[in-house]
Amino acid sequence: MKPLVVVTGKNGQLGWELEQIHADHSSEFDFLFIGRQEMDLSNSVSVEAFFTKYQPQYFINCAAYTAVDKAEADKETAFYVNAVNVGLLASLCLVHQCRFISFSTDYVFDGNTQTPYLPDDATNPLNQYGLSKREGEKLALQNNPLSVIIRTSWVYSSHGNNFVKTMLRLMNERPEIKVVADQIGGPTYARDLAVAVIKIIAEMHSGNPHAGIYHYCNSGIISWHQFAVAIQQLSGLNCKVLPITTNEYPTPAKRSHYSGLDTSKIVADFNVIIKPWQESLQECLKLLL
Template structure:
């Protein structure tokens, strides 16, 4: 029986993989929180990987506090770069299949067309820079890795935009949401399913892939959809990013082109609204 190690098991994607795992009893699953797999202590991390001895690693663990990363640069790079480098090296040395999850924040947001896997990267914040460094090291140490870039992840689990909007729309009569950042949301349950379809596929084609739900929207439009599906009565105003300054800059445009992953792995990617509706059921 092959053993799958899931890092970041308490996060949104890790939690969705936990739910999904019951449909894949042919695998032995190890769901690793920060205690079981310590991404900020490389000596300990190496010992833990040797002890777990997985056949497949789904690296969903990351430092994801985008604004906090501006001040916590060393920790962000430690988890998102150096730990990834170590995991990739371990996977290469032990013939372990590795799927590493990355982000649309590796781009600067200056594009006006959907970004494919070969588009030029140019991170504009520490989080994006640390994730890009992780991508480079991952492929350098283990060219047989698969990297999946995703965007605007949400889930029933953890903290995310959808849950924040649900709370605010029930608490307040009026809210403002940024309307000049464009991309597409990713329902973590859909991404979890896509990862399992890749593992189950007879093909293992290494490299970088993009994955998000279909559709092109702003955060403001996303909020309007949440309002509609939740039946909330809160008034929503659209504002420019300049009116809502944050420590870390965000890419204005990060729509991902999913053609490659759809063609190679024959994935059926749902529309963002269809997946958002699932979360409300």
């Protein structure tokens, strides 16, 4: 029998991308994709029953409370889904001898630096979403030291809600748009991250014992404004993209000015490939235009 890989959050960006590529790996693994309808992660009874019934060998938790601004007013739900639930899943994986992979965010950092963050650098989240994700990292590793936590940033895909799709919509509707130029970070094409996750599972299955916190994003660190300019140029849309400051675009959740992630540890430990952000953006735009 092939090992079973369970993926939560099948309707989100990353879960959906994993479902798109899973057929390429169906000779090595069986896959089960689940959404909120199949398993509500805020209900611990259904989660426990699920493990007993399916006995997965790999559990990839792509489900999360990802509404960064909404989390400021709804922190209880954000903490339940991103912290309590992640800790519970990690414990159940330990009990059922299942490797656990979950995802975190660049928002665990405060941005008071100018060089890419390493996984062991001190954290200091500036908003409730970042706090909930940081708590989830801690609980997962406390409850199950074999957990792999992948911090990622600025995730986009041809599916779901994200910056790339919002920019294309606005650029189609308006002659000019204003985009924040003083927040710097690394875009991540969810398809690339999905490929990296499958590689990590394959490595684990061949006995790779590495665990802990990792960083994954495409290579190259840019501002949201630079990202928007690239989207405009590659899509050929007739729209001016003007730079503004964070102060000119206030949001309920505070964002850091710098959130570059150093990805060298994930490359060294799991042999994953990191593509340049421009190449990945072009690939995604081919599906959207």
